[in-house]
Amino acid sequence: MSGSWLSMAIGRPKTVLFIGFLLILTSAFGAKNLYFRGDYKVFFEDNNPQLMAFNQMQDMFSKNDGVSIIVAPKSGNVFSVESLSLIKSLTEQAEQTPFSSRIDSISNFQHTWSEFDDLIVEDLVEDPSNLEADDLTNIREIALNEPNLVNRLVSSKGNVAVINISVNLPDGDQTAEVTTIAHYVEEMTAQYKAEHPDYEFHHTGMVFMNYSFSSFAEHDFKTIVPLMFLAIIIIMWILLRTIIGTITTLIIIIASIAATMGLAGWAGMYLSTATVNVPTMVMTLAVADCVHVISSMLYSMRQGKTKKDALLESLQLNWLPIIITSVTTGIGFLTLNFAAVPILADLGNLTAIGVVFACLFSLTLLPAMIMLLPLSVRPKQQVEQIGMIEKLGEWVIAHHKPILPLTAVVTLLAVGFSFKNQLDDVPTAYFHESTSFRQATDFQQENVSGMINIDFAIFTNQDSGVNDPENLLIIEQFSNWLLEQPEVDHVSTVTDVYKRLNKNMHEDDASFYTLPTNKEMAAQLMLLYEMSLPYGLDLNNQLDLNKSATRIVVMVQNLGSRELTSLETRAQDWFSANAGHLRLTAASPGLMFAHISEMNMASMLEGTVIALLLISILLIFALKSLKLGVISLLPNLLPACIGFGIWGIYSGQVNLGLSIVLSMTLGIIVDDTVHFLSKYRHARSKGEDAEGSVRYAFASVGRALWVTTLVLATGFSILMLSPFALNSEMGMLTSIIILVALAVDFFFLPPFLMVFDKKTKQE
Structure with a gap:
């Protein structure tokens, strides 16, 4: 033959x-x-349990995939008139980013304080051009002592700031949308770089990945x-x-x-x-x-x-x-x-x-x-x-x-x-050290936090269950335990918001920086706060609509798979031992x-x-x-x-x-x-x-x-x-x-x- x-x-x-x-x-x-798909989800089968858990969490809470723009003044101080003006301007222009749903930075952080019996909620930085030295000092003190900001949107040394752009991408092939977003952000920051040569700009986040x-x-x-x-x-x-x-x-x-x-x-x-x-x-x-x-x-x-x-x-x-x-x-x-x-x-x-x-x-x-x-x-x-x-x-x-x-x-x-x-x-x-993305993630790790996160969702299985003081205490204890772990750089938890609001409603007395003592008070504080928030800066990224579940976002160092799964396992073990009546799930691209x-x-x-x-x-x-x-x-x-x-x-x-x-x-x-x-x-x-x-x-x-x-x-x-x-x-x-x-x-x-x-x- x-x-x-x-x-x-x-x-x-x-x-x-x-x-x-x-x-x-x-x-x-x-x-x-033939066509090309560049999104990270091509690495996973549709029935992958971690992907399914991640998609469920994204559906319940707002999506947190996005872009992080890192702003680093060569002066080493983000709390100057020039730096805050740049950050505020960049934050406002970032709102025009295609498919964007939320912009977070130190300039639009919703700072709260009490004025007599009123709760005041406004941007931390409103008009940078009119800031005096005392104003700058006050903003710096607030930012570097706010758990939801430090090591997330600003470095602990105050030398680097981060602007997070959350995006809402369609399911399936996202290559075209990702390219559009990346090009817009690159062109936007290139303009600011030309106008401010004394500043470095880096891009990280899942979109740029x-x-x-x-x-x-x-x-x-x-x-x-x-x-x-x-x-x-x-x-x-x-x-x-x-x-x-x-x-x-x-x-x-x-x-x-x-x-x-x-x-x-x-x-x-x-x-x-x-x-x-x-x-x-x-x-x-x-x-x-x-x-x-x-x-x-x-x-x-x-x-x-x-x-x-x-x-x-x-x-x-x-x-x-x-x-x-x-x-x-x-x-x-x-x-x-x-x-x-x-x-x-x-x-x-x-x-x-x-x-x-x-x-x-x-x-x-x-x-x-x-x-x-x-x-x-x-x-x-x-x-x-x-x-x-x-x-x-x-x-x-x-x-x-x-x-x-x-x-x-x-x-x-x-x-x-x-x-x-x-x-x-x-x-x-996955990216060589010579690439701009790898250099950006390394810079973020060295100055603010890692790019990798783990999202923990806690389910109370009852409407307004998060407002229950017993559940709030467990959420806080779990958040504190997470902060104590050597791999963790930052923990974003709703209990910090409750404590800040409780302090505000007691004439900003620091001794009241504690969780509310009853469910009705907790619900009223949260309702009052949410009614004062501007469009796009609500708490849907941390709470579901019925307040029956909350998401804790944990920023960790750029770790390997063994360390990430080890942290997840330890967290599940702690939660099983201390909160048997609640349910915990964990998901994130890094964990996947x-x-x-x-x-x-x-x-x-x-x-x-x-x-x-x-x-x-x-x-x-x-x-x-x-x-x-x-x-x-x-x-x-x-x-x-x-x-x-x-x-x-x-x-x-x-x-x-x-x-x-x-x-x-x-x-x-x-x-x-x-x-x-x-x-x-x-x-x-x-x-x-x-x-x-x-x-x-x-x-x-x-x-x-x-x-x-x-x-x-x-x-x-x-x-x-x-x-x-x-x-x-x-x-x-x-x-x-x-x-x-x-x-x-x-x-x-x-x-x-x-x-x-x-x-x-x-x-």
Whole structure:
């Protein structure tokens, strides 16, 4: 069966090309349906429990996703006439932000005090231009002693102020709205920056986090893909020295990408921060198939065979290994369907489809094009380079006895260091330190508070239940407990409002800065206060309409997933022990990412075990040898062990992106092992002993393995240029494992075969 379609690709190349490119054009046309989603909710399934809890909380209270504009005067004092004037002006202009629903700053904070029997509610800063020194001192004292302001809208040192813009975004794809908001805020602050050069402006918040997701994905697509094309051209030319081989390989790459992305469009899929990497991955994997076909053909041509005979022999020798490696690579990527993150499953599915296309095209379109195009070989340069690989093979053969225990020691050390790795996801650390968003979040953390928050909702299950003094006391105690936690920077709780109002209604006597003592008084205080609030500054962000539930917003340091889930667990434990009659829920984007990281790691470990089992069974049947199938397990497992050991030394932090590397690379690194063992088995079947078979494998496929490894490592290392850390760190670790896999196949596998496969002829 293989001979018929292989002969067709060589004997009837024009027919094969016509059918192939018709298939490609039909598939690629679907790419017109693709669109991009950059919001953080693409990381979560619709039935994700943390997402459902978050959506429920957003529906009950006002939405608190938004933009934070950080204003930092170089003078270090926000309580000056110039600074307060700027903050007030910026606050007022921020009200024009598209989709905005609420603006909070120190200038429009609703300060309250008593005047005889009246409760006065007005902006803390009304007319900055007329403020005297005493007024500035008074405003500073009020702001830095107000729990709802300090470490939230103003730093404790009074050197940095924050303007929060809450937005009301539609459900579903929010990319267009997020981009509109971000552009408006950037243009607005750019004007103020031009007018006030002595001030720094930074942008944080979930809107700018979403905007960074989309803008960095666009950056990756525009820079990384072209760079990868350039790298492939250079590598193919330097190592293979064949123009026709380079051009045809590029055509196969483009065809594989176009067909893959076209099918994604026909399937109604969208692009995300993960799936924008599909072209790069398909590109690198497609090169590997082409290199094996071209390299084996050139090897045969150097032995004196014609192009047609050499090409046919190359296909006969490589078609099964290419199919096997494509299947194993596809299995590795398909295990990403075990991921708890939908866009990672999309990444796996699309890359697996791309691998299938690359396999199909490299065995049909590639030989058809080579048959129609002139191909020349430069024997001297090729012999010299092949000789280097052969010399390496001879050195390994000569020193195989000491090499084997040495590699075992290295592996054991690497495995030991791999245990230093800890699962820890910090959403703000998804972005490189050189990016403006990361710099803004770091600046906010250093001067005011972290950007990450946890929202706790307390349900009393009765109308006006929050006004009950017993419930208010529990809410206050819980809020105080939260403030005592080392991870917490600020707690926004409604009990601070009740205490301030109670003090106001007792002629601002500080001794009455306590909670109301009966339910009716609490209800009256809150009603009086809410009736005095201006539009847009109500308490719906803290209380539901029936006053049966309240939300406590906790700003925490930019922590990792372990610390966030630990804080959530401790909070639930405290509440269960001290408020059994009330119900507590917790939700926030940061908490959602923390839980999804733990879920993803557990699910990916399950997927890796299944992938390893399937790949092992496949290799046993493909190599037609139980012994070689079992032997192949070691060079397939060692690279990941050593790679994660290196990562344990380098970083030790495993994030959401790195959690998929084990499954993903398992399918890729099998390729080298399959090609080496297939050539080894071919020589054994011809009567060669283990040493001669290793020598043949080095000579026939060693150069191809070196080229494909260099291409794959280069392709994934180019991802390191991404400002999105999930992509850049995934690219770095994948490149490390791919390079280690080549070293294992060159320095561990041959000695292992020579020691444990000593029979004269492979059965």
